[in-house]
Amino acid sequence: MAITGPSGCGKSTLLHLIGCVDTPSSGSLLFERRDTSQLSEAERGRLRLTRIGFVFQRFFLLPMLSAAENVELPQAEAGATASERRARTRELLDYVGLADRADHLPSQLSGGEMQRVAIARALANRPALLVADEPTGELDDETGEHVAALFDRVNAGGTAVLVVTHNPALAARASRRLAMKSGRLVE
Amino acid sequence: MTSFALAWRTAKRYRARTLLAIAGVAVIGALLFDMLLLSRGLLLSFADLLDSSGFDIRVVSGEGLAARLPIADSARLADDIRRLPDVEHVLMIRIEPATVLATGKPPRGISLIGSSDAEQSWRIVKGSSLGSPAAAAEACPVLVTRPLAAALGLTPGDSVSINVRPPGVASALPAVACRIFGIADFAFATNDELTAVTTMEAFRQAMGGGQPDADLVLVSSKPGAPPGRALRAIAGLRTSLRAYSNEDVVAQFNRNGFAYFRQISLVLSSLTMVFAFLLVATLLTVSINQRLGEIAALRALGIGRPRIASMLLWESALLVGGGGLLALPLGQLLALVLDRILRQMPGIPERMHFFVFEPRALAIHLVLLMFTAAAAAVYPVWLTARLPIADTLRREVLGWCRWSKRGMSAGCFRCPPVRWWRCATCHWPSTQASTWRSPGRPAAASRRCCI
Numbered sequence: 268m269a270i271t272g273p274s275g276c277g278k279s280t281l282l283h284l285i286g287c288v289d290t291p292s293s294g295s296l297l298f299e300r301r302d303t304s305q306l307s308e309a310e311r312g313r314l315r316l317t318r319i320g321f322v323f324q325r326f327f328l329l330p331m332l333s334a335a336e337n338v339e340l341p342q343a344e345a346g347a348t349a350s351e352r353r354a355r356t357r358e359l360l361d362y363v364g365l366a367d368r369a370d371h372l373p374s375q376l377s378g379g380e381m382q383r384v385a386i387a388r389a390l391a392n393r394p395a396l397l398v399a400d401e402p403t404g405e406l407d408d409e410t411g412e413h414v415a416a417l418f419d420r421v422n423a424g425g426t427a428v429l430v431v432t433h434n435p436a437l438a439a440r441a442s443r444r445l446a447m448k449s450g451r452l453v454e
Numbered sequence: 455m456t457s458f459a460l461a462w463r464t465a466k467r468y469r470a471r472t473l474l475a476i477a478g479v480a481v482i483g484a485l486l487f488d489m490l491l492l493s494r495g496l497l498l499s500f501a502d503l504l505d506s507s508g509f510d511i512r513v514v515s516g517e518g519l520a521a522r523l524p525i526a527d528s529a530r531l532a533d534d535i536r537r538l539p540d541v542e543h544v545l546m547i548r549i550e551p552a553t554v555l556a557t558g559k560p561p562r563g564i565s566l567i568g569s570s571d572a573e574q575s576w577r578i579v580k581g582s583s584l585g586s587p588a589a590a591a592e593a594c595p596v597l598v599t600r601p602l603a604a605a606l607g608l609t610p611g612d613s614v615s616i617n618v619r620p621p622g623v624a625s626a627l628p629a630v631a632c633r634i635f636g637i638a639d640f641a642f643a644t645n646d647e648l649t650a651v652t653t654m655e656a657f658r659q660a661m662g663g664g665q666p667d668a669d670l671v672l673v674s675s676k677p678g679a680p681p682g683r684a685l686r687a688i689a690g691l692r693t694s695l696r697a698y699s700n701e702d703v704v705a706q707f708n709r710n711g712f713a714y715f716r717q718i719s720l721v722l723s724s725l726t727m728v729f730a731f732l733l734v735a736t737l738l739t740v741s742i743n744q745r746l747g748e749i750a751a752l753r754a755l756g757i758g759r760p761r762i763a764s765m766l767l768w769e770s771a772l773l774v775g776g777g778g779l780l781a782l783p784l785g786q787l788l789a790l791v792l793d794r795i796l797r798q799m800p801g802i803p804e805r806m807h808f809f810v811f812e813p814r815a816l817a818i819h820l821v822l823l824m825f826t827a828a829a830a831a832v833y834p835v836w837l838t839a840r841l842p843i844a845d846t847l848r849r850e851v852l853g854w855c856r857w858s859k860r861g862m863s864a865g866c867f868r869c870p871p872v873r874w875w876r877c878a879t880c881h882w883p884s885t886q887a888s889t890w891r892s893p894g895r896p897a898a899a900s901r902r903c904c905i
Binding site: 388 | 464467755
């Protein structure tokens with residue numbers, strides 16, 4: 268699913284609400300039949316860790332960790348053992364086509380590679396939902412195309428993908444497109 | 455990836471900040487360590503000096519240690535003490551001001567010590583001691599301190615005349631001819647003290663022939679004697695006298711003579727701790743403010759507050775711990791220099807030290823630094839714990855777009871990597887060329903990159 272709309276219309280706010288990093292000021296929000304607005308901060312954190320993956324416009328990889336370590340971090344937080352983490356990380360980096368860049372620091376990666384590592388990190392704990400805020404915002408068209416193709420594969424693998432974007436090409440790939448205007452979904 | 459590993463990597467990643475913090479804490483920690491050494495240095499040194507004299511009990515007149523008045527009938531007291539079962543050795547001491555006259559030199563004022571034992575409390579650096587056969591045959595054998603020997607050009611074998619001048623008494627005591635047998639270092643003598651020591655018999659002659667009373671009786675207990683029993687027995691001999699153990703003497707000096715250093719040390723230790731706290735807290739806070747987006751993203755990914763808090767605590771511990779460890783050799787070196795300077799003050803016994811190492815000081819140093827590290831991390835931890843994730847992520851993107859002069863409608867493109875001077879490595883196609891402006895630089899300094 269893609270959400271588009273002019274700047275300031277509330278796309279990112281909606282994304283943050285769905286991603287459980289923010290709570291609605293009124294109403295309720297159900298995720299897997301649970302009202303997330305009733306959850307404590309710790310419970311929402313656990314939900315984000317295990318069921319929701321985040322991809323950011325600015326990647327936000329930890330600069331002091333290698334690509335593999337960045338992918339391992341959420342798994343470590345979720346309590347995976349070292350051998351489980353290594354195997355899953357290898358699998359994910361292979362999945363995003365960066366198996367040979369596992370030991371590189373983010374500063375040694377291109378923008379597209381960094382975003383692919385960020386996607387691998389978001390998928391680390393096998394989330395049910397992947398939310399992405401302008402995932403191609405910092406990438407050129409060709410690299411953005413590769414990242415979009417990766418989202419297609421993730422979605423085909425059974426993970427719901429919700430993308431907020433200004434990129435018409437990325438939005439066009441979504442099976443469902445929503446537009447927002449002044450804080451409301453208009454289509 | 456443990457919190458410690460994250461903190462370690464962060465410290466390595468931000469090397470300049472890390473080195474700056476460690477250097478700052480090392481300097482501050484060195485001062486703290488020195489203040490801890492100073493707080494008890496004189497006391498430990500003084501206790502060591504007392505213990506090294508070989509006597510564990512000091513008996514003085516009822517007026518106390520400071521007055522040091524002659525003890526009436528001290529010879530009989532010494533005999534009584536010698537007869538006590540727990541006493542091994544007794545030494546009588548009498549000190550009086552005197553004038554010494556050497557051939558061709560002007561008279562010099564000195565402290566003349568009469569000692570009932572010929573082999574106590576000094577170290578011969580030249581010549582022989584008062585216990586040597588030649589000295590025993592001499593009517594007035596004398597040992598002099600190095601400053602006195604230097605002042606009068608004295609060497610063993612020289613003759614001098616000594617004239618005792620008791621204070622507050624109009625006396626016309628005769629000068630006594632004495633011979634120098636040795637030059638010695640006295641345990642309690644200051645580095646500029648003009649002192650001579652002779653036998654009690656010679657001292658009696660110098661005092662006009664009457665039996666002089668000692669003003670200090672030093673006693674050593676027998677090895678293995680129950681602690682305090684000899685002291686209690688001595689105190690029971692004459693209630694008008696005061697008997698002190700070495701611990702009593704140290705405690706008395708601690709209350710009076712050394713309180714000044716303890717207070718200075720306390721004030722300066724507290725100040726240095728505050729400086730260390732401010733330095734590390736500031737650096738951590740600045741560092742956290744630079745990494746708010748990163749931390750908000752971690753929180754969004756589900757990384758819990760405890761892990762981020764413990765990472766910051768470890769960061770603080772690494773900075774303070776690294777600096778604290780460096781502070782030890784640095785502080786020790788500084789202590790040597792300061793000790794040398796302070797020992798040049800007049801009236802300080804040559805064997806006294808201001809800065810004395812003890813394991814207790816090291817333990818306190820480490821505990822204080824641990825406390826400082828924990829306290830310095832409190833505000834940054836609080837800052838990250840209450841970080842509004844969504845707002846921070848939004849601010850990060852908005853701030854970036856404004857800073858890079860890009861329109862939001864364009865999705866806020868930028869040239870990777872972040873720093874403009876590295877834009878040459880950019881791999882964008884020329885159609886997405888953008889003007890890059892370094893923060894804080896005028897437009898003229900702008901660079902066109904990614905072309």
